[in-house]
Amino acid sequence: MKIAGKRIPKGNALVFISFAAISLCLIMVISLSRQEKINNIIRKGLFTGHEKWFEISECEDESCWDRILTGLTEKHDDFALYVDLPDPEISVRGIYVSGEVVIPPMISGKYFDETSSGSSKPTVVLGKEYESNIISRDGKKYYDYHETQCEVIGIMGTQKDSRINHMIVMDFKNALNFTGINTDYTYDVKDKEDLADVGQYINESFQGMGQLFMSQNSYSGATTFVSFLFSEEVIMDTVYIMMLISFVVSTVLVTFIWLRNRETLFKSWDLCGFRFLEKVNEIAKRYYIISFGGFIFGLIIILCLGNNMDAVNVSVIDVIQSFAFTIGIGTTILVCSLIRRLFSKI
Template sequence: MQIRQWQRDGTLWLIVLYLLISILIVSANYYQIKQQEMGILTRGLYDPTSFTFTLQDSSRSIDWRQLDTNKPFTIFNELDTKEQYADRAIYFKDETFVPPMVSGRYFTSSDFYNGEQVAVLGQEVGKRVGKEDVFQKGGKEYFRLAGKTFEVIGRMGASYPSEVDELALVNMDAIDRFPNLYVMNTEDNRFQQDQALSVNQNQISIQVIDRDDHGIQRYIGINSYQRGIWITIAGILLVSSLLFNQYWFNKRKTEVLILWQHGISLSKIYIRMAVQYLLIISACYTLVSIGSSVLFVVWDKMNPNFLTSYTLQLLMAYGWILLFSLLSIWVSKRNGLKPMARKGTSRS
């Protein structure tokens, strides 16, 4: 009986249409997150804003724990041992992007400057190189690099091919001597702008190298592409909000007239209908958001690094839905209820 009532007054179609709109928004948000992850993986864990540099004094050794910054950072040293795979030393502070793991675990803060020699390898490393580089011993896997043996604590790789498949990472403090080529992921722009690092209050001059970005981010212009997607979705949401709201209010004009004839003011009727409308779209969006989030996190194992961004995007989209809905309610009021109110005034 309730479904039939909803069908008569247009509520059923309103629910269906806003469920579809919510699915579109959530899917676009998830797609954007996956594209960000793919971009990082195809760049070999380098951020789009990362910068490459060399030390002016290449003989100087740096204790990266003493870098003067209050922002998280990840530093890579490109070892370039001329192997078939890419090898890098790594150190990070506070937080970093954790790639999808096939087995084992990624680095943690306890793996650095603690006398450890550990490595995280891409899922393809060791399949096309000699047994002397990757080998098993005592039920554990080991990796030999630069004359040292590292315990392999994890294997990384996504469900699609990427540069991390052929990447070998070792903790930076285990390498005695580095090639003079570094890449830093950080939001602290002072180092790049000042052409210097501040380490324990001491300035160390660097030379920033302009390297062409590579990977999917540059190839298809993903940032512009994603902005275009959200602009398109916003346009669809605006137009659909106006049409859905107008349709729903028109379907309920008879109900409004009956209530008004029974002495209920149009303002009260309008407020009640507006609240009902907002509750319907909020319930639809909340249902789709929560259901899809559980599905993505549990079933697809969404990268924890993107959960905050994913949630914020959902909240921002909900804000736009409310904004466009309020706009459509205002339009419906001017086009429907105000003329009705004028008729009521002339009648009285």
């Protein structure tokens, strides 16, 4: 096959087409998977799915949470404590974070961590619908919530309209200033097994300070290995990993076929006494131009599809991940192959 008078080896056409097809499918899978994770977060209302509601009443010690949360953080990792503000217009939630919790899709800035959620300075993460209400002062951004100036540390939201876009999350202490200590709370844990322990600690901590009513634990039954294995989450994760592996294997195979097709070329370099870096340069010129071209071609097609399909919503991170899984893996194989050739004999 000749293009513009230059002979194009069949292996190059194979690499181009394969990389275009692999990139197209991979970007779509990664994008859909990310989208599904976001939908899951939205569906569960920013909870992990392992959360429990409780109510405190008749408590007079307004500062007792400082003490309790310090002890709870020392004993347990990866939990969050939420308090909902009784606002009829906006969904506002106070948060205290310890370790790893659900992080909503962020447009800018960052979400709450242990330091920011436990600080005494009023801070908020705004849904993108409230971004227009931000006031800038001294290089910082503020949101005025019922006459309290809260520093905006991040903007969360999704491209399509969702409840996250209309939510405000604020630091725990600031939220308690609006609700008072006697209100409803929800605690959320990363590991289902911690649900009972965290609940028990909170329960015991409030003994003698007021009334605490905790909802029945719907997750009290122990998880068996079989039920864990066949849970929707595990099945979906397994399918996703298997798909990634199949794409990686395809990339590996295509790269190997390409290398096999260029054996004569490699031998001619050896006969001419090409040095290692010269071989790398020659391969890079041939392999990367074609594989990168294929990747870009696949990306263009997926972007065109995304324009016409609501389900396909490609982000930069999807493209970077796909690039790493295709050309990144190809690079590793090439380098390994070159190093092997360097130390082998003709």
